[in-house]
Amino acid sequence: MTTTIIGTGLIGGSLALTLKAKGISQHIIGVDTNPLHLQRAIERSIIDEIAPLDDALPVSDIVILAIPVDRATVLLPALLDKVTHQVILDVGSTKADICAAVHTHHRRSRYVASHPMWGTEFSGPDAAIEDPFQHKTVVICNRENSASDALLIAEDIYMRMNMRIIYMDAIAHDIHAAYVSHISHITSFALANTVLEKEREEDAIFDLASGGFESTVRLAKSNPAMWIPIFQQNRDNVLDVLNEHISQLGKFKSCIEKENWEYLAELIENANKIKKILK
């Protein structure tokens, strides 16, 4: 099976390495607007060949869109215009806009909307690793709009990557993603800025790598080129969650201000319930 990966960064590169390692794809063509990324992807044997999209498409069985969600949403309809037998898969963190963009496209059924739930705070082909998707969840959205052969191929790929497939409406996906991923990034960015603001006043803050700071703030290294389009496309849900989060923080603030330690204990005991759903 020949696969074209559009976007040879963290996700596209990791997918390419995994497809090759698992024997799912024998030949991988890389397409990227960044020539340095293509060069590194070839050097690291992430891809076998560099080609312009128009040359890659006719010889591919699968095309995977692994670019920022704003660009994916623009490129997908153009890609479907040219598709014959191929399956087009995207792996973006938002699903409602991209599904809406091709909803009435006459070749919509060649497209499978998906979101493999894995990532790191790093980006580019040098951040790509083999097989990080194992035992992670992949969400496939609006499966009723994909042709059954296209859906089967996408499911087969994710099953051979040992991922847990769940199905969801694209709009529901975006609400959930705001809670399980997008808000974490905003709190990390804001926490980094809180500390960096303080650092201007004080001497260097000591040893940020301990005391829990590192784990809560590592996402603050994440790439704005990837995240701003996510916040744009998922604006309303992200705002809902952010408002709720600020209101929850306000409760902690109020308890500490008023020295209401009993209510603070209740808030923390309630937060501890996350143990139930987070191993």
Added chain:
Amino acid sequence: MTTTIIGTGLIGGSLALTLKAKGISQHIIGVDTNPLHLQRAIERSIIDEIAPLDDALPVSDIVILAIPVDRATVLLPALLDKVTHQVILDVGSTKADICAAVHTHHRRSRYVASHPMWGTEFSGPDAAIEDPFQHKTVVICNRENSASDALLIAEDIYMRMNMRIIYMDAIAHDIHAAYVSHISHITSFALANTVLEKEREEDAIFDLASGGFESTVRLAKSNPAMWIPIFQQNRDNVLDVLNEHISQLGKFKSCIEKENWEYLAELIENANKIKKILK
């Protein structure tokens, strides 16, 4: 060297295991108000012996206070009343209150105020592990108030544990700890409550273990018995940082609300600077 560990939980238990493994202490006596913790600490060979504090103190060279900071602040003066040659070390997450509580004590110099910067979201003797402190930072506060022999013994212990020792005024320590540790816990607690609130409305939130959520929220499992006293003792600093953090979150909210993506990019690019100080 015989060491008494008061509090055989996560930190006390991990210290005991490390002191024994490194050959720093040959005999470890456990003191704890929780008989179940003592039993588990004996079963796991974390401690060699259980004894009441009054029996343990005279036969010890070192006494390590590893209990919640409110109880440590009350117990330390009583302990110093009975001290002869021993060194008393505490390992609490706040330092200003406990140092103030014994500032004028005639045996103050037997006490070394310290804060080894390591912890996890788990608690109790079953969470204790050997040698987690390696290459971590330990802050020793107000060293000028400790006798030179007591300070040397404490420094020797931490050096043999391969920790990086830094020295700081207790008040400065608490300001820094609010930034590098305490605020991370509040944001995690609040984030857990944000998601749990949502979960009541929606079906179960999917796969919280991916998308960055797990790392930002794992601290929300932390024990209120440990954390409420920290927030009590470090109330003013924690409120300062929390206000700054809410104000930083407000900037993200305002950008997203007003669709001011340029300013959002600036905020994220600024947050990315955390890379400089966080490897």
